[in-house]
Amino acid sequence: MQAALETAARPNEPTRFVEIVFPEQAHHYGTLFGGNALSLMGKAAFVAATRHARCAVVMATSDKVQFHEPVRVGELVELTARVERVGRSSMTVVVEVVAETLATGFRRIAMQGSFEMVAVDAAGRPTPVNPTSSNHA
Secondary structure, X not given: OOOOOOOOOOOOOXXXXXXXXXHHHEXXXXXXXXXXXXHHHHHHHHHHHHHHHXXXXXXXXXXXXXXXXXXXXXXXXXXXXXXXXXXXOEEEEEEEEEEEOOOOOOEEEEEXXXXXXXXXXXXXXXXOOOOOOOXXX
């Protein structure tokens, strides 16, 4: 039996997902490698922007990425991405990463960053973000 699902997430709802940090994602200090953290944050920004625009998007810039706390192997990271600003074809997506020690439940903000995502057409040129899904801020 299949359960009926509601329509996909609304454009203004935050995108959330979790990942556990495995040794292959860490560097020699036993904590999440910065490049892997940026990759996760970029994916979250991509999903949030695509849900908002409902078209192809690409990353134009990452800005103000701050690494507050290291994330150790075996910890969980929860990423929350929100579209904070919508322009004609660009969107600013803010991503927050919370680390959690599974054994204790202790949670802390590990990283935050801002990403400029641009809606593009089939030729890769900027295209207007769907005006019916915008939350012009």
